[in-house]
Amino acid sequence: METKNIMIVGVGGQGSLLASKLLGHLLLTQGYDVKVSEVHGMSQRGGSVVTYVRFGDKVYSPVIDRGEADFIVSFELLEAARYLPYLKEGGRIVTNTQRIDPMPVVTGACAYPEDLIRKMEEKGALVDAMDCLSCAEQAGSVKAVNIVLMGRLSRYFEIPEEKWLEAIEACVPAHFRQMNLKAFALGRG
């Protein structure tokens, strides 16, 4: 199988590492070769963060380049727009509609662009946007946005739902399991 590419983007501290851990675990148990690339350190302090998940028969590069991503999973709307150039033709963006102002917007140096979903769609991107924060709150914690997004993403994979649920059980602490399973179900819809 040709290598498939999933980019996970968001704001440092939003929990993208758990999402990539879950995907890595799931795809490995499906028998794929997998590479996951993260950024640690300075970039985590509220900056823009990106994680690459690649899977297939044999994966070489640890990173995803422009025009290569089958999926961009975004925790925040502006970040989806930032990484739009990485989307493959016909690729899909699965995004949280939450808006977090970056410091240059907070200080008034820049404006937060409006109407991002429509603008991305006009560029040919398939955009599946949902209010993951509300779903996460409904599930029991604002921190479950990552699992809501995974639930949404799972709709576009042929991997059976129970495999996703098994991956969640393997990757999250037992006392958060019920909350995360609920978050996944709300995302998957």
Place this chain on the structure above:
Amino acid sequence: MKELMLGNKALARGLYEAGLSVASSYPGTPSTEVTEEIAKYTDIYSEWAPNEKVAMEVAYGAALAGRRSMCAMKHVGMNVAADPMYTASYTGVNAGMVIVVADDPGMHSSQNEQDSRHHAIAAKLPMLEPADSAEAHLFARTAFELSEEYDTPVIIKMCTRIAHSQSVVEAKERVCPPPKEYGKDPKKYLMTPANAIGRHPVVEARTQRLVELGNECVFRGVRLNRIEWARDRDVPEEDVPNAPRPQEEGLGRIGIICDSTSYQYVKEVFGDSVDVLKIGLVNPLPTTLILDFAHSVEGLWVVEELDPVIENHCKALGLKVNGKNLLPMESEYSQNLVRVVMGMDVPASVCLEESIPPRPPVMCAGCPHRGLFYTLHRLKVTVMGDIGCYTLGGAAPLMAMDNNLCMGASVSMLHGFNKALGSASEAGTVAVIGDSTFIHSGITSLADIAYNCSNSTVVILDNSITGMTGHQQNPTTGYDIHGDPCGKIDLESLVRSMGIERVRVVDPYDLSQCEETLKEELAAKAPSVIISRRPCALLKTVDGKKVVHNKPLMNDPEKCVGCRSCMRIGCPAISMKGNKAVIDRTQCIGCGVCQQLCRFGALVSGT
């Protein structure tokens, strides 16, 4: 069992399996997790050292004693550790010693992007370069065996994309070699000029033997260097990897020499369609292997990040090669970069017409550095900066840092600045340095201030942890790498013992205290040290006690006039909605710094 493993974790696992006994490191992105993972193995002694030089000497001492040892550092840490490393190359080791260095091309979390391969060449030490987690795991054991076979410390070079990428690894059992005895051998270990003169030829002869090893490719079953012939070469299955192909087959073909992540980018683009020489033993580089490979292809390329190390070696062998004439010296490579320089199409991609506002990293809500930095900004002082989270204070709106250079440099730069300008700068210039950075390299700089009677004001930002690299303990915290109680250096006593009498402690959440103290110490005609003390806002426990923050603040829209005074501290928990300040209650920890700026009482303590 096969599992996904971070490159750094795989390397740690490999070192553990190979019988690692003593580990000493100073944290630094992207190397930190190697030692953090090692610390999880209870049958290895592990520690955070005050700096990389100390760590390397500790590891060297352990190897001398006959136990396998390691130290890990980021690329700039190797500059600090260079002194012992260059002479350890002469003495060699007893048991195996592995030095891990992690480069940061693209500078995700670094102040420069120097290429560590130059250190290996200059110190004449063998350097292995894994290209994924599995190879990091494999090369760990190989490094120890090479170290003992060739009597030398061995460097394993990681980079951000290898260190912080997960790929598939199969862990094995730990097998410890029998410990070696320590025996006195001054001709080998006591580097007086007379003895060192005797050791230098040993180093040169060792390098020649390692060149031969590189040519042969295989060491104890592990392929250090390997040729991957293109699919259409019709290579027999039992083929010797480095056997030269007949010349005529090379017509019109290109061959690519590459190492580390560059190998992955090349394979991503070409798969099995071109001939590839993958270098794993990057110092010393092979000779006949490269010549044979070059003569089997028509167009020779070298794809390597940063400096033209392999390329220059090829040129010294008299080869014509494409490399840095087309590829950049800067930053990380990628598959699209390879496609572009090789004249291939890149995938189509789209972007929005409007510009996307950048999202730089910021100091956290409640960061204890914020109050002090706000005061420095307000007093319009010149600030010599240093290395750590607090370097983020140089960004708008705080702009509380003029410069930075390397670990500990703020203190010595301040001394030099003040000696050059005298009273013109002494009352308006400070150095800021974190607690861990001060211990790392600031102490000797402060000794210069004390010794040479410098009228300088140094601010130690003591947040009770090494923050930037993800909360490692250090000698001022009183806890060791495992979080167990240990020795604790008292900063006030240390500074006083140097003869500096003016030592002040401030709470950076208290803006008026910060301002008064800074004014007094800048005016004083003596060296002074201000310790700005508050634990990092992200710490869950301090001194064994759970941290309880204040309730998040609330904005009273009736009182808020929209003056934006509270926006001057650049707190990510405060934003303007319409004409009113809004507090993000998920981020705010109630530090109260913004409250002190609001003249209208609009920011009220939470209930």
